[in-house]
Amino acid sequence: MGELAGEAMSVTEADLLATVNASPAEHMALAIDGGEPIRRIPWPTYDKGAVFVQPEDEQAALRAIRSHLYFRYDYRDYADTECGQFERELCEYFGSQHALAVSSGTAALAIAIMAAGIPAGSLIACPGFTFVATPSAIVLAGCRPFLVEVDQDLNLDLAALRERWQPEIKAILVVHMRGFASDVEALAEFAAEMGVPLIEDAVPALGAELNGRKLGTFGVAGAFSTQSDKSLNSGEGGFLLTDDPGLYARAVVLAGAYERRCWRHFADVEPPLETDLDLPLLSMRMDEIRAALLRSELQRLPTRLAAFRRNYAYVAEALADLPGIEIRQPVAPGAYLGEAFIFRVPDGVAGWFADALCAEGVDARNLGSAGDTNVRVFWNWRFLYDTAEVADIQAQLPATTRYLTEAVDVPLSSCLQLTDCDDLISAVRRVAAALPAHLPVAAPEAQPEIPAQPRARPELLARP
Ligand SMILES: Cc1ncc(COP(=O)(O)O)c(C=O)c1O
Numbered sequence: 001m002g003e004l005a006g007e008a009m010s011v012t013e014a015d016l017l018a019t020v021n022a023s024p025a026e027h028m029a030l031a032i033d034g035g036e037p038i039r040r041i042p043w044p045t046y047d048k049g050a051v052f053v054q055p056e057d058e059q060a061a062l063r064a065i066r067s068h069l070y071f072r073y074d075y076r077d078y079a080d081t082e083c084g085q086f087e088r089e090l091c092e093y094f095g096s097q098h099a100l101a102v103s104s105g106t107a108a109l110a111i112a113i114m115a116a117g118i119p120a121g122s123l124i125a126c127p128g129f130t131f132v133a134t135p136s137a138i139v140l141a142g143c144r145p146f147l148v149e150v151d152q153d154l155n156l157d158l159a160a161l162r163e164r165w166q167p168e169i170k171a172i173l174v175v176h177m178r179g180f181a182s183d184v185e186a187l188a189e190f191a192a193e194m195g196v197p198l199i200e201d202a203v204p205a206l207g208a209e210l211n212g213r214k215l216g217t218f219g220v221a222g223a224f225s226t227q228s229d230k231s232l233n234s235g236e237g238g239f240l241l242t243d244d245p246g247l248y249a250r251a252v253v254l255a256g257a258y259e260r261r262c263w264r265h266f267a268d269v270e271p272p273l274e275t276d277l278d279l280p281l282l283s284m285r286m287d288e289i290r291a292a293l294l295r296s297e298l299q300r301l302p303t304r305l306a307a308f309r310r311n312y313a314y315v316a317e318a319l320a321d322l323p324g325i326e327i328r329q330p331v332a333p334g335a336y337l338g339e340a341f342i343f344r345v346p347d348g349v350a351g352w353f354a355d356a357l358c359a360e361g362v363d364a365r366n367l368g369s370a371g372d373t374n375v376r377v378f379w380n381w382r383f384l385y386d387t388a389e390v391a392d393i394q395a396q397l398p399a400t401t402r403y404l405t406e407a408v409d410v411p412l413s414s415c416l417q418l419t420d421c422d423d424l425i426s427a428v429r430r431v432a433a434a435l436p437a438h439l440p441v442a443a444p445e446a447q448p449e450i451p452a453q454p455r456a457r458p459e460l461l462a463r464p
Contacts, residue, residue, distance in 0.1 A: 030434055031359035032352075038430065039361035039423045043411075046229045050415040052304045053233065057296040064292035072101075072288055073257065078264040082291035087239070087265075089298055094214050096222075096241040098248035100265075101286035101294075102255050105203040105225025105238040109137035111284060112221035112240050113171065115250035116197045118143055122170035126201075127156040127182075128400040129367075130175040132375035134201050135384060137223075138173065147378055149399045153328050154342065154407065155182040157399070158190060165194065172198045176205035176215050177376075178409065179308075179337030180330055184210060184218040191219075199223070203238075206231035207305045208337035216241055221251075226290070231304060231337065231414075232297050234290035249273040256283040305337070307414040311421050312338030315412070318425045319343075324435045325408075325428070339414075341424070342367075344406040345432075348440040353431055354408050360427035363411055368404030377404050 029035025044050035064070070064082055072083035079085070083101050090099035102108050118124065120142035126134050128147045135145040146169055149160040156174055172191050174182045184200065191198035202216030203225040209215065216222025221244070224230070226237035242248050249271040252262045262276050316327055328342040345353050350366040357364035365374065370390075373380050378400065379393040387393065394401040410424065 027433060028430065030356055030430060031361070032356040037359060037361045038427045039420075041361070043361060043363040044413045044415050044420065045363060045411050046233070046413065050413045051228065051233055052300070052307075052414050053297070054300065057293055060296035061289055061293040064289045067288070070288050072285055072291070073261045073264070078267070082288040082295060083286050084264075086286075086291040086295045086298070089295060090239060090241065093298060093301070094217055094222075094241055096217055097243040098245065098265075099239055099241050100248065100251050100255060101237070101239045101291055103238065103284045103286060104236055105201075105223055105227065105230075106133045106137045106140065107255070107282070107284035108223035108225070108238040108240040109134065109173070109199070109201055109203075110140040111251045111254045111282070112199050112223050112242075112247075113138065113141035113143060113173070114254055114279075115247045116171065116199065116220055117247075117250075118171050118197070123166070123168045124171045124173050125156075125161055125169050126173040127175055127177070128378035128397040129154050129376060129404060130177050130201065131203070132381055133203070134173060134175055135378075135381055137201075139383070143170075145381075145384060147384075147397060149397050150403060151399075152326075152344070152403055153180070153331070154178070154403060155180065155331065156187065158183060158186055160399075162190065169194075169196065171196050173201055174198060174219070175201040175203075176208065178340040178342055179205045179208055180328060180342075181205065181208060181210040181215055181332070181335035183331045184215065188218050197221075203230065204339065205337050207301055208335065210335045211332055220244055221247060226294055231301060231308075231339075232294050234293050234297075237286055237290045237294065239286075246272045250279060253279045254282055254284070256281045256285045304414045307416075308338035308412065309334075310338075311412050311414070311416045311418075312336065312341065314418060314421050315341050315424055318421075319428055322429060322432050324432045328407075339412055341410040341412050343408055343428075344403065345408060345435065346439060347402070347406055349435065349438050350406050350408050352438055353435070356431040356434070357408070357410065357427050360423075360430065362424050362427045365409045366405075367407040367409050368401065 031037035042048055072081050086101055087099040122143045123146040124138045124143045125146045125148050127150050129150045138145045149157045151157040174187050176182055188198050198219035200216050200219040200222040202222045205215045206224050221240050221242040223240050226232045226234045252265050253276045258281050262271055325343040325345055330336045351369045354364040354366040368377055379390050385393050
């Protein structure tokens with residue numbers, strides 16, 4: 001990460017000239033100012049029904065419904081159940097030793113923490129930019145989130161974590177947020193150095209890779225969701241991966257495998273578990289209908305991943321040199337899923353930029369908007385703090401606050417056609433061309449200084 005001061009964004013004279021040279025369509029009045037919008041049809045997103053589901057997936061779910069066997073632990077052998085087969089297929093796909101299908105991504109995370117043997121009350125480090133489910137899962141597992149700054153590309157900042165390290169931190173929970181890989185290789189090394197497990201929240205990055213290895217397979221456990229917005233969609237659901245048979249056995253019991261049903265998961269060997277009576281059973285199992293649906297979708301996952309990547313690469317390449325925006329960069333070439341297009345704009349205009357894109361017909365959000373209670377930003381995780389003063393909470397992680405305040409987030413469905421991507425490109429270009437007129441006067445001087453060492457107030461960041 002470079003010097004923070006050097007990262008301040010400014011729009012230069014050259015940028016202004018570039019806007020003069022932009023194509024005429026980009027100079028038409030913005031829709032937010034009453035002009036004609038770039039598109040009038042809704043921007044495709046999962047919650048408007050843009051999902052990657054085919055008739056064969058519906059047939060698979062119907063097969064399970066018609067079987068009338070909805071519970072994964074009935075009279076059948078493990079290998080004959082939809083859940084058992086889904087887990088085996090996940091192992092093959094990810095190259096993992098063990099997979100456990102559960103009721104949600106949050107459940108997968110909480111179970112992973114508990115099964116990794118993290119004592120209740122421990123601090124668990126996680127980034128200040130993630131879906132609220134990450135700190136919530138830590139709380140659910142009886143632990144306390146220790147929030148860490150993210151860098152300008154919105155990934156957990158290892159240098160900041162090293163600087164603020166304390167012995168009470170008993171695990172690191174890294175998140176591949178909005179589909180971009182965190183530097184999980186460096187974090188795994190650091191975790192080993194500190195003698196704590198690394199757990200991956202790979203929920204937003206199902207299928208993405210870093211240097212040829214699937215995200216979610218770097219830590220002692222990787223957690224995934226199959227909620228509708230994810231690469232595999234069963235409405236609700238999730239799974240965890242691990243190569244550790246002990247962690248796996250404990251996870252199976254914790255998820256709700258009562259009365260030795262855990263033994264069914266170990267074909268020819270005894271599970272490394274003396275008894276299944278030492279652990280609480282949390283009833284976070286997956287059911288057969290969802291597993292059947294997911295098994296079918298898993299077969300077409302490579303096609304879906306290719307669509308994500310094609311769309312992202314197309315958009316990112318077209319906008320790479322656009323003055324005024326800084327596109328989030330991957331930690332290694334191609335180390336992203338492509339489910340979201342995130343870029344930063346100069347301080348003070350990201351809210352306007354996102355609103356202007358929405359007016360053009362493209363869904364967009366300023367991640368750190370003051371007028372929005374986006375639960376991906378740490379100052380809206382009110383349950384962690386003893387204060388409701390947003391400014392006080394933001395002061396805990398000033399760099400994260402700044403980067404999120406400058407960030408614009410556009411969802412990229414795998415159902416997008418290239419014509420949709422063209423609309424996005426035109427909309428971003430049109431809004432960016434109008435950017436100089438909207439910059440706040442003397443914005444760079446108004447930038448708050450980011451202290452080298454964030455003020456640590458762990459009593460607020462980590463409430464039991
Ligand atoms: C980063 C992250 N972690 C965890 C979750 C939780 O997944 P679920 O909704 O399946 O509990 C989500 C959900 O979107 C997420 O984005």
